[in-house]
Amino acid sequence: MVIITHHRRKCIGCNYCVELAQAYWRMSKRDGKSVLLGAEEKKGVHTLRVGEEALEANEAAAKACPVNIIQVKVV
Numbered sequence: 001m002v003i004i005t006h007h008r009r010k011c012i013g014c015n016y017c018v019e020l021a022q023a024y025w026r027m028s029k030r031d032g033k034s035v036l037l038g039a040e041e042k043k044g045v046h047t048l049r050v051g052e053e054a055l056e057a058n059e060a061a062a063k064a065c066p067v068n069i070i071q072v073k074v075v
């Protein structure tokens with residue numbers, strides 16, 4: 001299983017995660033930050049548990065994120 005976390009408050013809305021992992025991320029029209037689709041929010045941290053097929057694209061997104069607020073962990 002892959003756990004993706006997003007510290008959304010610090011998102012600067014650059015769109016890289018959406019471009020690199022389109023199945024998992026969207027930009028919010030409301031506040032211009034990205035949204036990790038289907039994630040659960042707790043104290044500002046959004047967490048999504050998905051299968052290993054999500055790994056490659058989301059690792060690329062995590063690497064590309066200029067403010068380093070995406071973490072991808074294999075458990």
Ligand code: SF4
Nearest residue numbers: 011012014015017065
């Ligand atoms: S790559 Fe990082 S800063 Fe850019 S939209 Fe995604 S989460 Fe936000």
